[in-house]
Amino acid sequence: MSNGQSGPDFPAAAPAVAMAREPVAVTGPLQNLSDRIVVVEKALAGTAVAVVFALLITNVVTRALGAPFIWIDELAVYVMIAGAFIGASIAIRAREHIAVTLLGDVLGERPRALLGVAVDLAVILFFAILAVLQWHWWDPAGVLRAESLTAYSAATFNFLYDEPTTTIGIRKAWFWSVLPLFCLTALVHALANMTAGVARLRGAA
Numbered sequence: 577m578s579n580g581q582s583g584p585d586f587p588a589a590a591p592a593v594a595m596a597r598e599p600v601a602v603t604g605p606l607q608n609l610s611d612r613i614v615v616v617e618k619a620l621a622g623t624a625v626a627v628v629f630a631l632l633i634t635n636v637v638t639r640a641l642g643a644p645f646i647w648i649d650e651l652a653v654y655v656m657i658a659g660a661f662i663g664a665s666i667a668i669r670a671r672e673h674i675a676v677t678l679l680g681d682v683l684g685e686r687p688r689a690l691l692g693v694a695v696d697l698a699v700i701l702f703f704a705i706l707a708v709l710q711w712h713w714w715d716p717a718g719v720l721r722a723e724s725l726t727a728y729s730a731a732t733f734n735f736l737y738d739e740p741t742t743t744i745g746i747r748k749a750w751f752w753s754v755l756p757l758f759c760l761t762a763l764v765h766a767l768a769n770m771t772a773g774v775a776r777l778r779g780a781a
Contacts, residue, residue, distance in 0.1 A: 606771055610764050614670075614765075618666060624658055631652040631655070634648060654751040661755070665765060669765035669769065696769045696770035703766060714756065715732070
Protein backbone atom coordinates (compact mmCIF):
# COMPACT_ATOMS: atom_id res chain seq x y z
CA MET A 577 0.00 0.00 0.00
CA SER A 578 1.15 3.56 -0.59
CA ASN A 579 1.23 4.46 3.16
CA GLY A 580 3.69 1.67 3.96
CA GLN A 581 1.18 -0.48 5.88
CA SER A 582 0.77 -4.06 4.89
CA GLY A 583 -2.57 -5.32 3.67
CA PRO A 584 -4.15 -8.02 1.60
CA ASP A 585 -3.53 -7.96 -2.13
CA PHE A 586 -6.81 -8.01 -4.05
CA PRO A 587 -6.87 -9.37 -7.61
CA ALA A 588 -7.36 -6.83 -10.34
CA ALA A 589 -10.88 -6.53 -11.64
CA ALA A 590 -11.59 -8.44 -14.82
CA PRO A 591 -12.18 -6.27 -17.87
CA ALA A 592 -15.82 -5.61 -18.65
CA VAL A 593 -15.50 -7.17 -22.07
CA ALA A 594 -14.92 -10.56 -20.45
CA MET A 595 -18.17 -10.30 -18.51
CA ALA A 596 -20.48 -9.23 -21.28
CA ARG A 597 -19.78 -9.12 -24.97
CA GLU A 598 -21.71 -6.43 -26.78
CA PRO A 599 -22.88 -7.24 -30.32
CA VAL A 600 -20.81 -5.66 -33.04
CA ALA A 601 -22.58 -2.68 -34.55
CA VAL A 602 -23.43 -3.18 -38.21
CA THR A 603 -24.07 -0.20 -40.45
CA GLY A 604 -25.16 -0.05 -44.06
CA PRO A 605 -27.68 1.64 -46.36
CA LEU A 606 -30.57 -0.43 -45.03
CA GLN A 607 -29.64 0.17 -41.39
CA ASN A 608 -29.22 3.90 -42.03
CA LEU A 609 -32.63 4.06 -43.73
CA SER A 610 -34.21 2.16 -40.86
CA ASP A 611 -32.64 4.46 -38.27
CA ARG A 612 -33.87 7.56 -40.12
CA ILE A 613 -37.37 6.13 -40.26
CA VAL A 614 -37.21 5.50 -36.51
CA VAL A 615 -36.37 9.17 -35.90
CA VAL A 616 -39.51 10.22 -37.77
CA GLU A 617 -41.59 7.52 -36.08
CA LYS A 618 -40.51 8.63 -32.62
CA ALA A 619 -41.59 12.18 -33.42
CA LEU A 620 -44.94 10.97 -34.74
CA ALA A 621 -45.49 8.66 -31.77
CA GLY A 622 -44.74 11.48 -29.34
CA THR A 623 -47.12 13.75 -31.24
CA ALA A 624 -49.84 11.10 -31.10
CA VAL A 625 -49.46 10.77 -27.34
CA ALA A 626 -49.64 14.55 -26.92
CA VAL A 627 -52.72 14.78 -29.14
CA VAL A 628 -54.52 12.01 -27.24
CA PHE A 629 -53.69 13.70 -23.92
CA ALA A 630 -54.95 17.07 -25.21
CA LEU A 631 -58.15 15.49 -26.52
CA LEU A 632 -58.85 13.75 -23.23
CA ILE A 633 -58.27 16.93 -21.22
CA THR A 634 -60.49 18.87 -23.61
CA ASN A 635 -63.15 16.19 -23.25
CA VAL A 636 -63.06 16.41 -19.46
CA VAL A 637 -63.29 20.21 -19.49
CA THR A 638 -66.09 20.42 -22.05
CA ARG A 639 -68.12 17.75 -20.26
CA ALA A 640 -67.69 19.62 -16.98
CA LEU A 641 -68.97 22.75 -18.71
CA GLY A 642 -71.96 20.85 -20.07
CA ALA A 643 -70.98 21.32 -23.72
CA PRO A 644 -69.00 18.23 -24.78
CA PHE A 645 -67.72 17.64 -28.30
CA ILE A 646 -69.12 14.27 -29.36
CA TRP A 647 -66.33 13.61 -31.85
CA ILE A 648 -63.46 13.81 -29.34
CA ASP A 649 -63.80 10.24 -28.05
CA GLU A 650 -63.72 8.70 -31.52
CA LEU A 651 -60.81 10.86 -32.66
CA ALA A 652 -58.81 10.01 -29.53
CA VAL A 653 -59.33 6.28 -30.19
CA TYR A 654 -58.13 6.54 -33.79
CA VAL A 655 -55.09 8.63 -32.87
CA MET A 656 -54.21 6.21 -30.07
CA ILE A 657 -54.45 3.25 -32.47
CA ALA A 658 -52.23 5.01 -35.01
CA GLY A 659 -49.70 5.80 -32.28
CA ALA A 660 -49.73 2.14 -31.19
CA PHE A 661 -48.88 0.96 -34.70
CA ILE A 662 -46.07 3.51 -34.94
CA GLY A 663 -44.71 2.40 -31.56
CA ALA A 664 -44.88 -1.24 -32.65
CA SER A 665 -42.77 -0.42 -35.69
CA ILE A 666 -40.18 1.30 -33.50
CA ALA A 667 -40.07 -1.73 -31.20
CA ILE A 668 -39.35 -4.03 -34.14
CA ARG A 669 -36.22 -2.08 -35.00
CA ALA A 670 -35.11 -2.02 -31.35
CA ARG A 671 -36.06 -5.70 -30.82
CA GLU A 672 -38.10 -4.67 -27.78
CA HIS A 673 -41.28 -6.65 -28.40
CA ILE A 674 -42.32 -9.20 -25.78
CA ALA A 675 -40.54 -12.49 -26.43
CA VAL A 676 -40.03 -15.86 -24.76
CA THR A 677 -36.25 -16.25 -24.42
CA LEU A 678 -36.03 -19.68 -22.78
CA LEU A 679 -34.38 -21.25 -25.83
CA GLY A 680 -32.08 -18.37 -26.60
CA ASP A 681 -30.86 -18.17 -23.01
CA VAL A 682 -29.46 -21.71 -23.05
CA LEU A 683 -27.82 -21.51 -26.47
CA GLY A 684 -24.26 -20.49 -27.24
CA GLU A 685 -23.38 -17.24 -28.95
CA ARG A 686 -23.46 -18.49 -32.54
CA PRO A 687 -26.63 -20.64 -32.21
CA ARG A 688 -28.31 -17.69 -30.51
CA ALA A 689 -27.35 -15.47 -33.44
CA LEU A 690 -28.72 -18.06 -35.87
CA LEU A 691 -31.96 -18.15 -33.89
CA GLY A 692 -32.16 -14.36 -34.10
CA VAL A 693 -31.81 -14.47 -37.89
CA ALA A 694 -34.52 -17.14 -38.05
CA VAL A 695 -36.84 -14.95 -35.97
CA ASP A 696 -36.12 -11.99 -38.28
CA LEU A 697 -36.98 -14.17 -41.28
CA ALA A 698 -40.28 -15.13 -39.65
CA VAL A 699 -41.07 -11.45 -39.03
CA ILE A 700 -40.23 -10.61 -42.64
CA LEU A 701 -42.50 -13.43 -43.86
CA PHE A 702 -45.33 -12.16 -41.66
CA PHE A 703 -45.10 -8.63 -43.01
CA ALA A 704 -44.71 -9.85 -46.58
CA ILE A 705 -48.03 -11.70 -46.20
CA LEU A 706 -49.55 -8.62 -44.55
CA ALA A 707 -48.33 -6.50 -47.48
CA VAL A 708 -50.12 -8.79 -49.95
CA LEU A 709 -53.31 -8.61 -47.90
CA GLN A 710 -53.03 -4.82 -47.74
CA TRP A 711 -52.57 -4.63 -51.50
CA HIS A 712 -55.74 -6.64 -52.09
CA TRP A 713 -57.66 -4.67 -49.48
CA TRP A 714 -56.73 -1.24 -50.78
CA ASP A 715 -56.77 -2.47 -54.43
CA PRO A 716 -55.16 0.64 -55.96
CA ALA A 717 -55.33 -0.81 -59.47
CA GLY A 718 -59.07 -1.40 -59.18
CA VAL A 719 -59.63 2.08 -57.76
CA LEU A 720 -57.77 3.66 -60.69
CA ARG A 721 -59.89 1.72 -63.19
CA ALA A 722 -63.18 2.70 -61.52
CA GLU A 723 -65.13 5.77 -62.55
CA SER A 724 -65.47 6.88 -58.92
CA LEU A 725 -64.97 5.57 -55.42
CA THR A 726 -68.72 5.08 -55.09
CA ALA A 727 -68.80 3.04 -58.29
CA TYR A 728 -65.85 1.00 -57.08
CA SER A 729 -67.56 0.22 -53.77
CA ALA A 730 -70.79 -0.77 -55.53
CA ALA A 731 -68.98 -3.08 -57.94
CA THR A 732 -66.61 -4.77 -55.47
CA PHE A 733 -68.50 -4.46 -52.16
CA ASN A 734 -65.26 -3.06 -50.75
CA PHE A 735 -66.37 0.00 -48.80
CA LEU A 736 -62.91 0.87 -47.52
CA TYR A 737 -62.86 4.22 -49.29
CA ASP A 738 -66.49 5.16 -48.64
CA GLU A 739 -67.11 4.14 -45.04
CA PRO A 740 -67.42 7.28 -42.87
CA THR A 741 -66.49 7.74 -39.26
CA THR A 742 -69.37 7.87 -36.80
CA THR A 743 -68.91 11.37 -35.41
CA ILE A 744 -65.82 12.98 -36.96
CA GLY A 745 -67.30 13.43 -40.43
CA ILE A 746 -64.42 12.11 -42.54
CA ARG A 747 -63.74 8.73 -44.14
CA LYS A 748 -62.16 5.99 -42.08
CA ALA A 749 -59.63 5.34 -44.84
CA TRP A 750 -57.62 8.33 -43.62
CA PHE A 751 -57.06 6.54 -40.31
CA TRP A 752 -56.71 3.06 -41.81
CA SER A 753 -53.84 4.34 -43.97
CA VAL A 754 -51.57 3.77 -40.97
CA LEU A 755 -51.75 0.01 -41.72
CA PRO A 756 -49.88 -0.01 -45.05
CA LEU A 757 -47.41 2.53 -43.66
CA PHE A 758 -46.83 0.33 -40.61
CA CYS A 759 -46.38 -2.70 -42.86
CA LEU A 760 -43.78 -0.87 -44.97
CA THR A 761 -41.73 0.57 -42.12
CA ALA A 762 -41.84 -2.65 -40.09
CA LEU A 763 -40.64 -4.58 -43.13
CA VAL A 764 -37.71 -2.18 -43.54
CA HIS A 765 -36.81 -2.56 -39.85
CA ALA A 766 -37.03 -6.37 -39.99
CA LEU A 767 -34.82 -6.47 -43.09
CA ALA A 768 -32.30 -4.16 -41.42
CA ASN A 769 -32.21 -6.39 -38.34
CA MET A 770 -31.84 -9.55 -40.41
CA THR A 771 -29.04 -8.24 -42.63
CA ALA A 772 -27.21 -6.99 -39.54
CA GLY A 773 -27.57 -10.42 -37.94
CA VAL A 774 -26.25 -12.16 -41.04
CA ALA A 775 -23.27 -9.75 -41.16
CA ARG A 776 -22.44 -10.55 -37.53
CA LEU A 777 -22.58 -14.26 -38.27
CA ARG A 778 -20.19 -13.86 -41.18
CA GLY A 779 -17.83 -11.79 -39.05
CA ALA A 780 -17.84 -14.40 -36.32
CA ALA A 781 -17.22 -17.25 -38.75
